[in-house]
Amino acid sequence: MRYDFIERHRSKWPLDVMCRVLQASRDGYYQWRKGVEGKRKQEDRELLAQINEIYQATERSYGAEWIAHDIRKGGRRVGKTRVRRLMKQNGMPVQCKNTWKCMATTNSSETYHPSSDLVQRAFHRTELDELWLSDYSELPAIGPKIYAVAIKDQASHRILGIHVSHDLHVGALFKAFHQAVIARRLKHRTLEVPIIFHSDQGGQYNSYAFKDELKKYGLVSSMGSSGDCYDNAPMESFWATMKTELMHHFPFRNVEHAAGAIYRWTHLFYNQRRRHTSIGGLSPVQFEADWYQRNRSVCCT
Secondary structure (H helix, E strand, O other): OHHHHHHHOOOOOOHHHHHHHHOOOHHHHHHHHHHHHHHHHHHHHHHHHHHHHHHHHOOOOOOHHHHHHHHHHOOOOOOHHHHHHHHHHOOOOOOOOOOOOOOOOOOEOOOOOOOOOOOOOOOOOOOOOOEEEEEEEEEOEOOOOEEEEEEEEOOOOOEEEEEEEOOOOHHHHHHHHHHHHHHOOHHHOOOOOOEEEEEOOEHHHHOHHHHHHHHHOOEEEEEOOOOOHHHHHHHHHHHHHHHHHOHHHOOEOOHHHHHHHHHHHHHHHHOOOOOEHHHOOEOHHHHHHHHHHHHHHHHHO
16 A cells, blocks of 8 residues: 555655655565556556457457447456557557548539438438438549449448449449348338438439439438538548548559458448447447337337
8 A cells, every 4th residue: 555655646755755754665665566567567468469359350440449448348447548558559550530532522413403302411310211321432542543332321320232433323323222222122122101312412313213213112312402511421421430440451452452341341340340329339230130129029019
């Protein structure tokens, strides 16, 4: 207890004074401190092993805060400051903002009349298949431009479809959309209420072919105002998250490199494991499992 008091107050009082008042020896204090430091180093080694395991398992995507959260969930008390220190000391990049600048991908069509905005920035949803969001984004690449288009269920944050290619053609959107159709088994369902499909006013979303495809599966088109990123803010947030967490892959060498990294991150990590504070710290798949369980219980009572 005396040595612990001395350690905590070394910046306030001289060591000699505290040892004299507390009748403690300097040699005894240094011996005690050596033991404490040795124990601390051993704890750091054990903690670092846990940090590295989580860091690798999450595709090097989690920062100090979420890693500390996972460790605490396992029963060990630790703060994000200590985790961040160990990550920095051992060459693990701590989360920082993505600095890549890419061109806008919206190509507003003047040929077709844009759909009405059925969302009006009311993005908070609790029911699956109530609101789907979609957007294109340019990806950092060494050679020819590479783009991704994604479709997201706003309630669970699950990415239902995503496609990576060299162009902004509507064909890429169709491929992502058909992934979403399969994921939600829309070919075998009759929707009681149409799913709102919200996007910007890009020509791909405004094409007759794609709007007909939406109607075929019971979805209704919704579009934000032209050039206003806040009208599709959750998708902008998704792209920002992806580009931040995949920074160690940038720039992509080619479309195959981009597709491999993005598909792996999306389907194996983001959907399955990445926690979201807005849905109670659950992953999208966990949220949906809880939602289905909850709704089955309601149906059976």
